[in-house]
Amino acid sequence: MGLEIHQQLDTSAKLFCDCRLELFKEEPEITFLRRLRPTQSELGQIDPAAYFEFQKGVKILYEANKATSCLVEMDEEPPHPLNMEAVETTLTAALMMNAKPVDEIHVMRKTVIDGSNTTGFQRTCVIALNGEVKVGRKIVPIQHVSLEEDAARKTGGEGNVIRYRIDRLGIPLIEVATAPVIKSPKEAEQVALAIGRVLRATGEVKRGLGTIRQDINISIPDGALIEIKGVQELEVLQLVVKYEVQRQLKLVKISEELRTRGVNEDDIQGNFIDVTHVFEQTQCKVLRKALDRKHQILAVKLPKFQGLLRRELLPSFRLGTEMSDRARFWGRVGGIFHTDELPAYGITKEEVGKLREIVAVDDIDAVVLVADNLENCKDALEAVVERAREAIKGVPQETRAPNPDGTTRYMRPRPGAARMYPETDIPPIQITEDYVRGISSRLPELLEQKFERFMKEYKLNQKLARQVLDSRHSELFESIVKETEVSPTTVAAFLTETLKALGRDGVEVEKVSESQIREIFNDVNSGELTKEAMPDVIVWLSSHENKGVQEAIKSLGLKTISGDELGSFVEKVIEDNRSLIEERGENSFGVLMGIIMKELRGRVDAALVSRVLRDKLKE
Ligand SMILES: [Zn+2]
Numbered sequence: 001m002g003l004e005i006h007q008q009l010d011t012s013a014k015l016f017c018d019c020r021l022e023l024f025k026e027e028p029e030i031t032f033l034r035r036l037r038p039t040q041s042e043l044g045q046i047d048p049a050a051y052f053e054f055q056k057g058v059k060i061l062y063e064a065n066k067a068t069s070c071l072v073e074m075d076e077e078p079p080h081p082l083n084m085e086a087v088e089t090t091l092t093a094a095l096m097m098n099a100k101p102v103d104e105i106h107v108m109r110k111t112v113i114d115g116s117n118t119t120g121f122q123r124t125c126v127i128a129l130n131g132e133v134k135v136g137r138k139i140v141p142i143q144h145v146s147l148e149e150d151a152a153r154k155t156g157g158e159g160n161v162i163r164y165r166i167d168r169l170g171i172p173l174i175e176v177a178t179a180p181v182i183k184s185p186k187e188a189e190q191v192a193l194a195i196g197r198v199l200r201a202t203g204e205v206k207r208g209l210g211t212i213r214q215d216i217n218i219s220i221p222d223g224a225l226i227e228i229k230g231v232q233e234l235e236v237l238q239l240v241v242k243y244e245v246q247r248q249l250k251l252v253k254i255s256e257e258l259r260t261r262g263v264n265e266d267d268i269q270g271n272f273i274d275v276t277h278v279f280e281q282t283q284c285k286v287l288r289k290a291l292d293r294k295h296q297i298l299a300v301k302l303p304k305f306q307g308l309l310r311r312e313l314l315p316s317f318r319l320g321t322e323m324s325d326r327a328r329f330w331g332r333v334g335g336i337f338h339t340d341e342l343p344a345y346g347i348t349k350e351e352v353g354k355l356r357e358i359v360a361v362d363d364i365d366a367v368v369l370v371a372d373n374l375e376n377c378k379d380a381l382e383a384v385v386e387r388a389r390e391a392i393k394g395v396p397q398e399t400r401a402p403n404p405d406g407t408t409r410y411m412r413p414r415p416g417a418a419r420m421y422p423e424t425d426i427p428p429i430q431i432t433e434d435y436v437r438g439i440s441s442r443l444p445e446l447l448e449q450k451f452e453r454f455m456k457e458y459k460l461n462q463k464l465a466r467q468v469l470d471s472r473h474s475e476l477f478e479s480i481v482k483e484t485e486v487s488p489t490t491v492a493a494f495l496t497e498t499l500k501a502l503g504r505d506g507v508e509v510e511k512v513s514e515s516q517i518r519e520i521f522n523d524v525n526s527g528e529l530t531k532e533a534m535p536d537v538i539v540w541l542s543s544h545e546n547k548g549v550q551e552a553i554k555s556l557g558l559k560t561i562s563g564d565e566l567g568s569f570v571e572k573v574i575e576d577n578r579s580l581i582e583e584r585g586e587n588s589f590g591v592l593m594g595i596i597m598k599e600l601r602g603r604v605d606a607a608l609v610s611r612v613l614r615d616k617l618k619e
Contacts, residue, residue, distance in 0.1 A: 001218040001241065002143075002180035003191055006173045007199045008150060008206040011086050014170035015149045016079035016123065016426075017072035021206075023153075023167045028063035032074065033161075035059055036113065036120055047113055047419065052330070060115040061163045063155065068167035073152075075118040078425040082107065082125070086147055086172035087429070089204040090127045091439050093174055094145040096198050096446065099131025101431050107423040114412075115162055116151035117169065123423055124148035124175070133178075135187070135194045141179040142195075148173050174199060180217065185238035188216065192234055197447040207472055209233070216240065223248035224395040227414060231402050239406025247313045247408075248395050254308055254319060255394040261304040261364070265389045268302060272381050275299045275369060278354045284346035286334070290371035298370055298377040301359050302338075302388050305366035310340040314407045319391065323368065323384045325410040331380025333372045340366060450474070458488035467496040476514050483518070484525035491521065498535060508542045516541055519549040533558045533602035558602050566604060570596060570616050581617070589617065 014021060036058070038051045064073065071077035082105065091101055109121035124146055131142035150171040152164040176195050182188050192214055199205050199212075209232060216228040218241065226244060231237050276297045279287050287297060302309075309320035324335045339356070343349045359367050370380045390396040400408040445453070447469055454465040458481060468477050473495040481488045495517075503509045520537055523529035529537070533556070540552040553559055561569070573595055574581065581588045596609055 001182045001188060001216055003176075003178045003182065003188060003195075004215040004217070005176045005192060005195045005199070006148075006150075006213045006215070007176075007196070008211040009086050009089050009172040009174060010204050010206045011083060011089070011172055013083060013085075014072075015083050015086055015147070015172040016081075016170055017070050018080070019068055019070055019073070019170065021171050022068050023165075024065050024068055026065070028165070029065040031064070032062050033059055034062065034115075034118065036115055038113070039120070047111060056332070057160055058115070059161045061161050062118060062152065063163060063165045064167070069169070073118065073166045073169045079123065079423075082147075082426060082429060083172060087127065088439060089202050090145060090147045090172075090174050091431075091436065092202050092204075092443060093176070093199055094128035094131060095436070095440055096201065096443055097131035097133055097142050097145065097176070097195075099128035099142055099145050101128045101436050102126055103431060105429040105431060107426040107428075108420045109423045111419040112151065115164060116154070117149075118152070118166065122149060122151060123426075124420075133191070133194045133198065135190050138181075138187075140181055140191050140194075143177045143179055144175075146175040146177075148175055174205075185241040188241050189234055189238050192237060196234075201444050201447045201450075203444060203475070216244075218244050220245055220248050220252075222252045222394060224397045225414070226395070226397065227399045228408055229399055229401055229411060236402060236404070236406050240402050240408060243314050243407050244400075247317075250311065250313045251319075251391070251395045254311060254391055257308065258304065258392045263304045263392055265392055267304075268385055268388050268392075270300065270382060270385045272298045272300050272378060273359055275355055275358055278351055278358065279347075282347065282351060286337075286345065287347070287371050295372050296374050296377055298374075298381055299355060299359050299367050300369075300381045300385060301361050302366040302368060302384075303361075304364050305388065305391075306364045307340060307366075308391075309338045309366055309368075315405075317407055322410065323387045326383040326387045327370060327380035329410060329412070330383035331370065331372065331376045331378075333370050333376050333380045336368050336370050336380065336384060338366055338368045458492070460488060460492055464489065464492045464496065468492045471496050471499075473499075473514070473517075476517060480518055480521045484521050486521055486525055486531075490531065494534060499538070502535060502538060507539050509538065511542045511545060512538055516549055523549065523553070528560055529553060529558060530560060530602055530605055532606075536602060556602075560603050561600065566600075566609065566612055567616075569600070570609070570612050574616055586617065589613065592617075 038054050105125050107125045112122045126146050128145045132139050150168050150173050152166045152169040155165050156163045214231040219225045311319050320338050327336050342352045368384050397414045399411045401411040454460050480491050499509050537552045
């Protein structure tokens with residue numbers, strides 16, 4: 001398999017306009033309705049899936065607000081020149097992977113047919129070619145590093161209308177494509193991780209769910225090239241790969257079996273038979289509902305398919321499910337019924353018997369039926385027949401989308417190869433040797449080098465070093481360690497484990513800014529705040545926006561007390577507990593320590609209290 005990693009950049013503006021890189025949650029300020037019209041490519045071809053959507057009269061309702069989009073995203077104004085900040089970050093990442101920058105950047109249009117781009121295409125440009133990443137001992141070739149615009153995000157849809165929000169449209173994405181050299185699920189994860197680390201080392205990429213997405217191109221011997229789009233979580237990646245291999249193996253087996261049974265593609269004829277009258281008295285709720293709406297029920301024979309439709313390809317996912325997915329996509333029906341699962345769902349044995357009689361099938365044949373209006377029924381069964389023919393050949397090429405459990409579902413046919421053409425609104429950009437040399441001279445440290453350095457320079461253990469690097473605070477860590485005398489291990493543990501634990505307890509840690517965290521450490525350094533009190537300050541700041549660290553310390557009564565104050569407080573406690581001390585002597589230390597710390601926790605260092613108490617007790 002090969003991977004395509006897509007990572008959002010954290011630039012100050014979008015790729016082709018000056019809009020901010022944010023997503024909005026509120027109601028849209030602007031909406032507009034569009035239809036996509038399929039056009040011929042430069043070579044005179046029309047994408048069949050695009051044409052199909054057009055015929056179905058699909059409309060797209062776009063949602064926008066003024067802060068996150070302008071006329072460029074609406075395709076009412078030509079794109080502005082390419083954002084050079086994004087070019088520079090992409091070049092930086094490319095050079096870190098030893099890729100060779102192109103001489104000239106040419107922005108291209110890649111036909112996209114689902115409405116996720118208002119233009120009907122996605123803009124993309126190759127920035128560098130032929131790089132590599134090291135994964136363990138293996139060198140994984142990088143075919144290209146490109147820069148492209150992110151698409152609008154789907155927010156729902158009703159009937160023939162699909163809703164998209166265009167805030168995400170135009171956010172710069174780096175695309176890194178590996179050669180198809182990956183041979184195991186584990187390796188896929190390691191490669192994704194290695195590339196992700198290079199991208200993060202640039203310091204210019206977004207963080208969080210949805211900001212990095214993996215596409216997988218996967219095939220097995222006798223299988224077919226399947227594209228799985230948009231795996232967001234690394235933990236799911238391995239599962240997706242495992243399941244896809246399993247699915248293809250099972251499909252290959254089914255094809256062998258069909259050939260043994262002596263079925264040819266020509267044997268599967270698209271004779272659709274109206275069987276509505278068979279179900280006039282049916283108890284099946286789905287069919288009843290369809291009949292009440294005056295819909296038809298159509299059936300088709302799949303010769304010698306008996307038993308194969310219930311063959312499981314993935315957990316609770318059968319060949320019948322694949323056909324159902326196709327019927328849903330091309331026929332807009334709710335799903336299909338097939339004889340491998342009948343009688344069930346309220347459909348009786350007698351009804352199945354009559355159905356078999358009318359469709360004239362032997363025991364070895366299967367029947368698929370669908371209920372909807374005539375046109376949808378025909379489209380759905382057409383898709384089922386097509387899928388059945390493909391089952392004889394083996395694995396059909398297609399694009400699939402991941403489910404959260406790692407299984408996948410049919411998304412659309414694989415797009416044709418000739419779907420790129422030049423973006424004539426944007427002039428090519430020369431990449432001079434000087435420009436590349438300048439970027440080469442200030443490449444950031446690779447994460448692996450940083451990891452080694454953190455352990456050596458700051459004496460962090462492996463786990464803490466890794467945690468700091470994986471957190472968003474690795475730069476903050478270094479600056480605090482340089483500014484203060486606080487031990488690097490304390491700083492690292494606080495920035496990773498403590499903040500994480502607070503977050504788990506529901507504290508909105510991300511509301512506390514990096515400069516506030518830095519100030520907290522400076523106060524600890526100067527003795528104005530104890531280490532123990534730091535979490536309290538974070539909790540207070542997270543719930544008091546626009547307030548400062550000093551206000552937190554004051555409000556929480558955490559101001560450390562002076563040596564004199566501590567001395568007289570300890571003397572008072574000794575006075576109050578004179579009889580206890582006379583009774584137990586030095587053994588009263590623990591009890592007294594407890595009394596004092598209960599009162600002064602967070603305002604004084606425990607080691608200091610212990611020293612003062614011992615001295616005073618001796619006195
Ligand atoms: Zn804009």
